[in-house]
Amino acid sequence: MNDLLKAIAERVLLGDGAMGTQLQQAGLESGGCGEAWNLDHPERVLAIQRAYVAAGSDCLITNTFGASRVMLERHGEGDRVAAINRAGAELARAAFDGRAGFVLGDIGPFGGLMEPYGEIARATVEAAFREQAQALVAGGADAVIVETQTALEELEIAIAAAREAGAKVVIGSIAFDKMLDEDDVRTMMGISPEVAAEFLVAHGADVAALNCGTGVDMPMAATIVRRYRATCGLPVMAQPNAGQPVLENLQVLYKQSAEQMAAGLPELLAAGVRIVGGCCGSTPAHIARLRAGLDGWNRRGGAGAEEGALSDVAPAEPGDALTRRRDSEWGA
Numbered sequence: 001m002n003d004l005l006k007a008i009a010e011r012v013l014l015g016d017g018a019m020g021t022q023l024q025q026a027g028l029e030s031g032g033c034g035e036a037w038n039l040d041h042p043e044r045v046l047a048i049q050r051a052y053v054a055a056g057s058d059c060l061i062t063n064t065f066g067a068s069r070v071m072l073e074r075h076g077e078g079d080r081v082a083a084i085n086r087a088g089a090e091l092a093r094a095a096f097d098g099r100a101g102f103v104l105g106d107i108g109p110f111g112g113l114m115e116p117y118g119e120i121a122r123a124t125v126e127a128a129f130r131e132q133a134q135a136l137v138a139g140g141a142d143a144v145i146v147e148t149q150t151a152l153e154e155l156e157i158a159i160a161a162a163r164e165a166g167a168k169v170v171i172g173s174i175a176f177d178k179m180l181d182e183d184d185v186r187t188m189m190g191i192s193p194e195v196a197a198e199f200l201v202a203h204g205a206d207v208a209a210l211n212c213g214t215g216v217d218m219p220m221a222a223t224i225v226r227r228y229r230a231t232c233g234l235p236v237m238a239q240p241n242a243g244q245p246v247l248e249n250l251q252v253l254y255k256q257s258a259e260q261m262a263a264g265l266p267e268l269l270a271a272g273v274r275i276v277g278g279c280c281g282s283t284p285a286h287i288a289r290l291r292a293g294l295d296g297w298n299r300r301g302g303a304g305a306e307e308g309a310l311s312d313v314a315p316a317e318p319g320d321a322l323t324r325r326r327d328s329e330w331g332a
């Protein structure tokens with residue numbers, strides 16, 4: 001069995017938090033190409049990922065969310081696709097600084113619609129994901145995570161590309177949105193967790209995951225994890241947002257503190273999640289708080305949620321709230 005799959009069979013692993021907001025805090029302009037920093041400002045990307053390792057992340061997601069050719073060409077970076085992705089994987093590995101850890105090579109949506117609904121040919125998307133997956137694997141990624149997916153056609157292409165590139169583990173991560181009038185979730189394209197789970201199994205993903213999505217906080221993530229596990233036998237990964245979005249001055253903000261987010265951890269663990277990370281609004285402070293809760297859980301052999309993983313959690317620090325949703329997740 002692959003190391004990552006073996007590890008999550010034995011204990012619950014901790015992922016990392018948001019990258020886009022951290023890049024902006026490090027000086028990336030709104031609308032700028034954060035993935036190009038893998039080559040132009042590698043020390044800044046490394047500093048962010050080192051902060052996540054210091055917070056206790058077992059898995060780092062590469063800074064390549066928008067690094068498919070389709071996305072990079074919008075920034076005039078089409079001639080650096082392979083180098084940006086390869087460097088992304090190498091930087092994440094370097095951030096572990098010799099410690100044990102897993103590098104998850106990130107493939108985000110290409111940010112459009114395929115023919116016949118949109119203007120981008122299926123073959124263009126296939127070639128773009130193939131190229132990206134190959135560079136991530138060549139850079140040493142332990143797994144490929146296909147993230148923030150809402151359409152099954154695109155998910156299928158990306159999973160196939162990762163498999164073809166020789167990724168040892170393929171994670172398919174879906175962005176569900178909470179529906180307005182009922183306590184249920186669907187992707188933007190109308191896909192339910194059950195349909196997604198069956199699709200991931202049928203297309204050879206190793207891990208069924210969820211990330212981001214409107215209204216997907218810790219409790220909603222726990223609900224989706226339960227629905228995945230009721231439908232399929234794959235291990236499940238969850239990267240919820242830091243609470244519910246708040247609109248202020250035309251910006252979507254996630255204000256949940258690390259302590260508030262960690263309060264949802266026992267329910268998520270009880271639902272059977274095997275990798276926990278954070279999406280929008282999560283910071284190294286949030287990840288550090290989740291680390292404390294996870295350590296208690298793993299020490300007890302994955303039991304005792306009633307006793308409260310929170311008893312292991314340190315008191316809150318101010319100033320870790322209020323981070324902005326990563327631009328790239330708007331598909332900009």
Ligand SMILES: [Zn+2]
Nearest residue numbers: 212279280329
């Ligand atoms: Zn997000």
